[in-house]
Amino acid sequence: MIFKTAAEMATSLANKEVSSVELTQSHLDRITAVDGDVKAFLHVDKEGALAQAAAVDANRAAGKSLSPLAGIPLALKDVLAQKGVPTTAGSKILQGWKPPYDSTVVSKLKDAGVVILGKTNMDEFAMGSSTENSGYGPTFNPWDLTRTPGGSSGGSAAAVSAFEAPLAIGSDTGGSIRQPAALTGIVGVRPTYGAVSRFGLIAYSSSLDQAGPFGRTVLDTAMLHEIIAGHDVKDATSINASVPSVVAAAKSGDVKGMKIGVIKQLQGEGYQKGVQTRFTESLDLLASLGAEIVEVDCPSFEFALAAYYLIAPSECSSNLARFDAMRYGLRTGDEGGASAEAVMAATRDAGFGREVKRRIILGTYALSSGYYDAYYGSAQKIRTLIIEDYKKAFAAADVLVSPTAPTTAYKIGEKVDDPMAMYLGDVATIPVNLAGICGMSLPAGLADEDNLPVGFQIMAPAMQDQRLYQAGAALEAALSSKWGGTLITKAPALKGGAN
């Protein structure tokens, strides 16, 4: 059962072929069997999950009307507050903190009867692209345990890829859903900025952060997308409009007559050969399905990475100021009548990891008087230029496409001491975040040179998320029929669990 799609599991639940408790227990067993190697989870909430599952079963038995995903297990990125369940954002500074409230995403999942298995590993405060910056050790890629699953939502992606959960929630500030989805051979969507409430999402960079769904198929991902999206009065930046019908789009995948724009700046030099090859093949496939492929020019994308690494650190330097030992979380240096200032400094020194400190320092510098205009100010101007680039590109095409990441999964430790090399991995995903639009990564096959998954990125204008699913579902169907099943069914078996 655990190797099925969420949509299939939902049908089995609805037909009472299996109970949610049984389904949940199977996934808990899988976690027990494989997570010692994968290390996708920071916390498994066995009792909470089984209780939720039992409640759904009872409601189903009572004949109550249930949401399509009621009773389906899910892995939750540890960046989202869940009442009474340890929530750390991958940081030592929040070790042991149990939120007294649910994030809006969690409330919506609970309301829909989705069973939350536990909290998944991540780069500390979502800063990183490999999950190696977690305060609790890295997560390993189920396709090759010597490699990273990408990041920052590496735990969530690995959990879905390793069949520990059929669905997961991640968050995407610069590619943190799409890049790990690409590296683990699954589907991940970063919805339009403001489509999913940020209330209860521990902030890294407020103007870029957005929670979103992971699944093993486009349809599964759409089903989860529809549950978590929607206006929220508790988030001032939440969009007050109806949620695009992404499930319907995923069910009617079709690219006939669709204009698909290939971004000139996001291919070629710097992209691994096998990545480029699978990308081009997918384009050909889309063309054969009736899409019109056009090339679009986005000249300002050249500066996207630089702008991102000024805006995100600037915002994080302020967002992370609240971790000061006064009200919650870690507290050190509180002996011998130390001043509040000294306790704050000692706690932040002990609690934050190197990458987080690096970005706080970078952001503090960029916002300093005398530097603000040159750094933060310039970065905002680039942001405007990128929005303009997209506007022009979307005038010529319905969706835009690129490889999700320049490379396949790299080795654990390979780039951890070279932040620039790591940052370059986000070059294709970051423009979406800067423009506040939506993007999807779905599997395009395995690179010939390393037999590792390649991601294909689709981008659509703000609040046109259904276009991602419409194009994605068409490509997925074409590729699956070519491969004789989805890519994830080709993943190597993990020790301790029969694939």
Place this chain on the structure above:
Amino acid sequence: MALNYDEVIEKYNPVLGLEVHVELNTESKMFCSCSTVFGAEPNTQTCPVCLALPGALPVVNEKAIESSIKIGLALNCSIAPYSRFARKNYFYPDMPKNFQISQYDEPICFDGYVDVEIDTDEGPKQFRIEIERVHMEEDTGKSLHVGGATGRIHGADYSLLDYNRAGIPLVEIVTKIVPGTGKYAPEVAKAYVAELRDILRGLGVSDVKMEQGSLRCDANVSLMLKDATELGTRSETKNVNSLRSVERAIRGEMLRHAEILETGGKVKQETRHFQEDTGLTRSGRSKEQAEDYRYFPDPDLVPVKPEAAWIETLRAQLPERPSIRRKRLQKQWAVPDKEFAAMVNADVLDIVEATVLLGADPAKARTWWLGEVSRIANDKSVAIDELAITPAHVAELINLVASGELTDKLARQVVEGVVAGEGTPSEVVAKRGIKVVNDDGALMAAIEKVCAAQADTAEKVRGGHLPAAGALIGAVMKETAGQADAAKVRELLLKFLGQ
């Protein structure tokens, strides 16, 4: 060596700048739905948002925006069609997020003015105070430093934090520099704060209680030689908690600056704290090195874009301006300039008006509030509206005197009783057994007794020397414990002595 005030004015021109913080009286806080009621148990009016728990987000209180616009309109400001909130970043334990949400270079209201009138040697004179900006921000929590001699953070054993105040909406009203007030600088400043307070009270947007901190004034003062063209160095005095203190603080700072300048010293640009007991200021934090607050637009909040039609609706609803109201009341009550100025000065207009509206004679209401009640308030060093006596009490008292049930003298005893919390005037009369002695028999007994005791004086009166009767009347009044009507005593006494 030190110059007296007249000498300071002879040589220097003072320049003022006033920053007034107003706590709005909205029911909920600026960015969350917590209550704003004053005086609750510490930390009972808090939530994830105002405690800055991880993941919590601010949402603007629309009512606070409305109040801010009303204030701007009442101060003749332009209202910005687009303004933003910014983060002011600095670490302090009573500020949960370690940044304050404020407005920086895009305030909601700007470029206004307030006219104030003060009594000068040449008669009433009007001064225009120009308003630079009105902006919104949130209040911080409160620290209570325990142990140590001064109640300050330095030397304290530990500090307690109360976050009930954290997030209460504040409006800051900043003047442009105010030159040209000469020797009237302290009076102009006081009149400005009083006018602001009246305007705000009229708008109903704040409790404007200086002693509770819902209206706080920071006074910037500098001196420049009469022929100088450049401004002198200013000091900023905080903790000015009453109208009288505004006047005292500015006068004190002018004298202090002059003394420094006269001895060849340099005034330090610094924050100073006003000491209510001594009327002096003490040094606070030095501002020579400007702090870098790393302001940037708050990415969690959307720009404030009030619609022009809404602004016009609010403008049309503005109440009568305090200066116009004063003119109206003076005319209605037929009060001479000098007496009316005394009422304004003693801040009894509202309370007298309330008393008159309950049917009391305006002249009598004024006499009671400005005379006996003000005297008691002065003796107790409290504001007049903090006494237990209300307009209803005074109106009742005036009725009792008018109907002859009390003499003025007895009525003063009743006021004492009301202030002491013994109840309404009628209740005090009943409890204390106060009544006018009109019983001729009792009065005659007292008169006979007094005349026997002071036979020489009585003889003089009998002989036609009427002024001597005064002593005898006084003695009779004393004999009857003040409860007799003096006119009645005089009548009976003179009759008794054959006059």
